[in-house]
Amino acid sequence: MTQRLLHLNAFLMSTGHHEASWRLPESDPYASVDLAHYRELARIAERGTFDSLFLADGPVLFSDVGQRPSGVLEPLTLLTALATATEHIGLIATASTSYNSPYNLARRLASLDHVSGGRAGWNIVTTAGSEAARNFGLDAEPVHASRYERAADFLDVALKLWDSWEDDLIVADKAAGVWGDARKLHPPRHRGPYFSVEGALNVPRSPQGYPLLVQAGSSENGKRFAARYAEAVFTAQQTLGDAQDFYADLKSRTAREGRDPGHIKVLPGIVPVVGSTEAEALRDARVLEEHIVYEHGLNRLEHLLNLPSGTLDLDAGLPADLPPDSAVEGSRSRYALVVELAERERLTVRELIGRLGGGRGHLTFAGTPEQVADTIEEWFRQGAADGFNIMPAVLPSGLGRFVDHVVPILRARGLFRTEYGPRQTLRERYGLPRPANQYASALA
């Protein structure tokens, strides 16, 4: 039996995941729309034999342009450009089920899968927030539950579209003038609660059949959805215990859906600040914290907690009378995590903003390469993770340090691949089967 190996995903974000990263002397404040910047990140990640690259997304201008780099490239576009600049690494793009049409998005993902030779992944999001809704003709966002109902209908259509061509439809009989076997084409004729889609996709079935299906919502609705559809899950967990609980819960939910729990990979996010000594790492982390503009953090925290502007005091704790998370229509799991973090560690609002500035609720960790590798190994061996979503505080330098100093330790410990080996699809790299075609016929 081969040893179980870690999976590592590089979560790319302009100058880094720390909100103040753009202010460091080394950072290019125009990086977010610079293809060369992302090409360099992709090359570093491939040097580190990462499984995949990942880009978050929402169809909205999230942050105040006065505060920090705000414009980005649309993820499927950027990852398609990176597909031709890379050879092995997977390309996971976030796209919303609330603000796309299944026919269009299924086409684009299948096309990226063809163009990349089977390296496409889709991080399925439902997109919280009324700001996004108002960019699509809606006055307010759809309620939390109905967003997930729509997502399920969207997935059902998308899977039908990706299966609408059987793998061996094309016969290419030039002499007879017959290109394909029309009996192997299966128009979905889907009539669901949200979507009606009649015709077959206009893209042949792609190398992976479906792109790798990824999900990142950790609310009750999110976990139910993940157990049913997802093959990899990004999650924000602050403690080993919480991560173990989440891991066990998701694996057992997946089994209850009749799926192999080995076919859903749990990847907590980690924001590593790696130094050659612990003191150096802590100094780097402190420099980042000193560059935070706290008034901006205050505004964002009030927004996340659904509080009127001016409610919070930087040098006090969170108020005791916060609404329950079931009242939140946005990101419920993030809301709960932030409130718990503040309570557990009795943080002032200022301290909380400092902690969130690094990773927006993900585990932030400053230390030596060995210390980072120890944490990764501990979580991996103790049932908390199948791998990690690496979110460097500063890019590209933080990814470079992780690849050059942490990855060699993980390799030496036999926890991570030392080379890519023969070309594989993204799904193969994550140890997942190629999905059978739901319409596969018994035709000769």
Next chain:
Amino acid sequence: MTQRLLHLNAFLMSTGHHEASWRLPESDPYASVDLAHYRELARIAERGTFDSLFLADGPVLFSDVGQRPSGVLEPLTLLTALATATEHIGLIATASTSYNSPYNLARRLASLDHVSGGRAGWNIVTTAGSEAARNFGLDAEPVHASRYERAADFLDVALKLWDSWEDDLIVADKAAGVWGDARKLHPPRHRGPYFSVEGALNVPRSPQGYPLLVQAGSSENGKRFAARYAEAVFTAQQTLGDAQDFYADLKSRTAREGRDPGHIKVLPGIVPVVGSTEAEALRDARVLEEHIVYEHGLNRLEHLLNLPSGTLDLDAGLPADLPPDSAVEGSRSRYALVVELAERERLTVRELIGRLGGGRGHLTFAGTPEQVADTIEEWFRQGAADGFNIMPAVLPSGLGRFVDHVVPILRARGLFRTEYGPRQTLRERYGLPRPANQYASALA
């Protein structure tokens, strides 16, 4: 004053524009989803210093998979992959205003413009046909006029989104912690008949400001739309006289919209079959015609003419009692062109299918490189064209022959560039200005 130069666009289509091209021994019937095939085409076109590459599109599986290669890659995805494999050539993707949301499409086009260094173009189509409508939850297609009203509203929103960031918004003041000047951000707050879009784009203004705006509908509604918005127009014209009329009409309509008629480039399609002698060219054209499956052509012609299956007789002419083109809800200009072609040249249905097989109504032309160059020069000098949309019958060989044998003649005659020179945006290459920002403020 510099001499007026031709513009050449390479219209790419799997194994070529002739419907039987895939059946030739040289053709790869899997080419339509093969990135390497398109990379080769792009390299040939760049060798020929073409202005741009172009891909047609509809969000629907158009043709019968039994008859000919039917699956394709989504154009913006494919052109994004080609952006990183090319350096100079423009990338014009077709996308529908009927089946996209302005926020999503504006983002994708701006992102391609960033990724390509200002080489993105958008061929704006309204998408005829109920088959497409049924892939998007509609029972039937929107009527012809309302499709164009929606397109106009779509353009108005898209232009506002592309202008929502002033060019100099980003200040990147690291010391002060100020990334951008929020006063230079202009959320559209658009409330139109079809679209409501509140917020600013989440992509900074792109190198070209807007992608090159291209249009290809030649109906009355299409021409009105082109005169208002388009900077380049693809058109199917069978005779010099018709092409001159179209050219003059479109230029004067553009002037009446208050625009410079030099800022709309008219590019008729031409399907050249180039041989080293006229006999060789005619033989190649005949080989292609012999590979047409006429029953398939019959079905498609009946569909285009809105006739019940079985109406047409291969060895007779078109029936005299065809409905007027105003009764057609699909491609009106193509309908009229086909009927006129059959009448003018007294073609049987079989002959008509043979003519359409090559270029679906575009000018097909078999001859020596000199003869092809003569026709191009004649149309260019006699007020029928600013350039051409080159649609090789067979790909890649037909594009290679055009580049290696026709382009040198055009260059020798001083009609076409001999090299790209310094890097230019697509808009600069077509001699068009970068659009001013409609919100540009007088802020210091």
